[in-house]
Amino acid sequence: MKVGVARETAAGERRVALVPEALGKLAAAGLEILVETGAGAGSAIPDAAFAEAGARVVSTDALYAESDLILRVQKPSADETSRMRSGQAVIGFLQPLIDPTSAKALADRGVTAISLDAIPRTLSRAQTMDALSSQANVGGYKAVLIAANAYGRYFPLLTTAAGTAKPANVLILGIGVAGLQAIGTARRLGAVVKAYDVRPETREQAESLGAGFVKLKTAIDATGAGGYARELTAEERAAQQAELNEVIGGMDIVITTAQVPGRKPPVLVTADAVLAMKSGSVIVDMAASALGGNCELSRVGETIETDNGVTIIAPDNLPATMPAGASAFYARNISALLLGMVKDGALHLDFDDEVTKATVIAHGGAIVSEPVNKLLEQSSGGNA
Ligand code: NAD
Numbered sequence: 001m002k003v004g005v006a007r008e009t010a011a012g013e014r015r016v017a018l019v020p021e022a023l024g025k026l027a028a029a030g031l032e033i034l035v036e037t038g039a040g041a042g043s044a045i046p047d048a049a050f051a052e053a054g055a056r057v058v059s060t061d062a063l064y065a066e067s068d069l070i071l072r073v074q075k076p077s078a079d080e081t082s083r084m085r086s087g088q089a090v091i092g093f094l095q096p097l098i099d100p101t102s103a104k105a106l107a108d109r110g111v112t113a114i115s116l117d118a119i120p121r122t123l124s125r126a127q128t129m130d131a132l133s134s135q136a137n138v139g140g141y142k143a144v145l146i147a148a149n150a151y152g153r154y155f156p157l158l159t160t161a162a163g164t165a166k167p168a169n170v171l172i173l174g175i176g177v178a179g180l181q182a183i184g185t186a187r188r189l190g191a192v193v194k195a196y197d198v199r200p201e202t203r204e205q206a207e208s209l210g211a212g213f214v215k216l217k218t219a220i221d222a223t224g225a226g227g228y229a230r231e232l233t234a235e236e237r238a239a240q241q242a243e244l245n246e247v248i249g250g251m252d253i254v255i256t257t258a259q260v261p262g263r264k265p266p267v268l269v270t271a272d273a274v275l276a277m278k279s280g281s282v283i284v285d286m287a288a289s290a291l292g293g294n295c296e297l298s299r300v301g302e303t304i305e306t307d308n309g310v311t312i313i314a315p316d317n318l319p320a321t322m323p324a325g326a327s328a329f330y331a332r333n334i335s336a337l338l339l340g341m342v343k344d345g346a347l348h349l350d351f352d353d354e355v356t357k358a359t360v361i362a363h364g365g366a367i368v369s370e371p372v373n374k375l376l377e378q379s380s381g382g383n384a
Pocket of ligand 1: 121122123124127130132133136173174175176177178179196197198199202226227228229230232257258259260261266268
C-alpha cells in the first residue's frame with residue numbers, strides 16, 4: 001500500500017504528519033511512503049531527510065493520484081477533498097464532531113475517513129495513538145513559555161547583588177493533560193504554582209507536581225464520563241466564580257486550559273476578575289476558539305492589553321508553534337493507529353475492533369460514525 005504524507009495547507013499549520021524517524025516501522029510493515037514536496041518545511045525537515053529515510057518525495061498531483069492512504073494533521077481543505085477519489089483513505093485530526101460537513105464531503109467522494117481525535121482515550125492500548133494528549137502536552141508547555149516571555153519579571157526567586165526578585169505566582173485553571181504539563185513547566189521555571197479543576201482527583205496529580213491545589217469552599221465534583229468534566233450548573237458556576245475571582249486577583253500569571261467536550265469552554269476568568277488583576281499580569285487562554293474561551297475578554301489568535309495593564313494572549317494553535325517537537329509525537333501517534341489497521345501491507349478495517357469502530361468516520365460512501373450521523377441529521381432538521 002502507498003501511504004502519502006500531505007503538506008499542510010491550513011493557515012498557521014507548520015506540523016507534518018510523519019517525521020523521517022517514523023518511516024522504518026511503516027516500511028517494515030510493507031508500506032511504501034510518498035511525501036508531498038515541502039511537507040516537512042514548516043517543521044524544518046527537508047525533503048532530502050525524508051528521501052534518506054526511504055520515502056519518495058512527489059508533487060502534489062502525484063501524491064493525490066498515487067496514494068492509497070493519506071496521512072495529515074489537519075482535515076483536508078475543500079480543494080484537497082476534491083482531489084481525493086473513491087477507495088482512498090485519509091487519517092488526521094478530522095474533527096467530525098466540530099465539522100461534520102467536511103466529513104460528509106469525504107464520505108460522498110467514497111473516501112475512507114479515519115479521525116485521530118476520535119480515539120477511545122481511556123483504552124490502554126490506544127495510549128500510544130492519543131494525539132490529543134501528545135499535542136495538549138506540547139500546548140501546555142508552550143503556554144507557560146509564552147506567558148514567561150510576556151511577563152516583565154522573573155519566574156524564579158532570584159537573589160542577586162542587585163536585590164531579590166520574588167517568584168511569580170502562577171495559576172493553572174484546568175488540570176487535564178495540558179494543565180499538568182503547564183504545572184510542571186512553570187515549576188521548572190521556578191514559579192510558585194497553584195492549580196484548580198472541578199474533578200477532585202486532579203488534586204493529587206497537581207500536588208505531585210509541586211502545585212498547591214485551590215480548594216474552594218463550595219465543593220464541586222463535576223467528574224463526567226471518560227475522565228472528562230461535565231458542564232457546571234448555573235448555581236455551581238456562580239459559587240465557583242465568586243471564589244475564583246479572589247484567587248485570580250492575587251496572581252501574576254493565569255493559564256487556562258479548561259474544556260468540556262462538545263461544548264463552549266466555561267468562562268473562568270470574567271472581565272471583572274481581569275479588572276482586579278495587577279498591571280503587568282499575563283493571561284494565556286489555551287481554551288480559546290471561535291466558540292469563546294476561558295477568559296471572557298479573550299480574542300482567539302490575538303494578544304490584547306487591557307486598560308488596567310493585563311496582557312491576554314489567546315493562541316489558536318499552540319502545537320503548531322513548536323512544530324518539530326509536536327510532529328515527532330504526532331508521527332508516533334498516527335503510525336501506531338495506522339499499523340493497528342494494516343494487515344499484509346494493506347488497510348484492513350475490522351469494525352469489531354474498538355479503535356477502528358471509533359475512529360473510522362466514513363467508509364464505503366457513507367458516514368459510519370453514529371455520533372456524526374446524529375449531528376448531520378440535527379443540522380439538516382432531521383431530514384438527512
Ligand atoms: P480537557 O481538555 O477536556 O479539559 C481540561 C481540564 O479542564 C480537565 O481536567 C477538566 O476537568 C477541566 N475543566 C472543565 N471544566 C472546568 C471548570 N468549569 N473549572 C475548572 N476546570 C474545568 O481534558 P483533557 O486534558 O483532554 O483530559 C481530561 C482528562 O481525561 C485527563 O486528565 C484524564 O483523566 C482523562 N484522560 C484519560 C486518558 C486515559 O485514560 N488514557 C487519556 C487522556 C485523557
